[in-house]
Amino acid sequence: MRYSLNNYVGAFSQVAKTTSREKAVEGFLKLLKKTGDIKHSKKIIEAIHKKIVNERGGKWVNVEVARESALKKEKLKHSFSEKDHVDFKINPELVAGVRITIDGESELNNSLHSKLNKLFK
């Protein structure tokens, strides 16, 4: 990448404060094309999204479960506030249970895989 993620996020935040969101997005995409970092757009947009979520007081949450059926658990869905951004992902390696990562930092790993690893260390 020509510029760091923080630089792009900072630039977008500055532009979004002064102009409308649509114009800001359009200008930002042009900038990415110009700098050649359009191929990293997914990563950059995710970083911007995280920033927006955090600014709204929400958390960026990744929820991994072992199988599709686990995603239907109501308790899991209602554990987060509306401000939070929750990504659900199926990871069969977990065997059973769930792994929750908040803002890429704190992790609550309550999967059977983790429990077995701890047990048979």
Place this chain on the structure above:
Amino acid sequence: MSELFSQLGIDWKLLLAQGVNFVILLFVLTKFVYKPLMKMVEERKKKIELGIKGGEKAEHIIKEAEEEKVGIIREADTQAIGIISEAEHTAQKKAQEIGLQADKKARGILREAMLMAERKEKEEMEKVSAEAKKLVKEAIIKTVQLKPEQVDEKLIEEAVTGLKA
């Protein structure tokens, strides 16, 4: 006087002649027999004395040599005993050192062998333990996969409780 001689039957002329004869004989005997004989006897005596002295001296020398010999032999004996004793001592010391070294080496080898055996046993145990853990883990996973819903439910509920806390 001559009457007396004639009465005694002594012819003084004859006596005189015999006296002269005697003197001459004495002189001749003294000059040619007694003196050389005495000289010879003296020389012989000297030679014998010299021989005796030489013999005594030789005897003395022999005695001294004998004493020296005894002394040398005694000294040599003492030295030999000393050397043998020292050699024995050195040999004992050396044997002791060799014994100690061999003992140390043997103990080292034994210790190393024991350590190696322990290490090997530990490795084997770890291997068996790892294998057993793997098998148990796999068995648990397979068991859970047969009916995962309950386990999922329980673990998710725990996680949710954890999140709230």
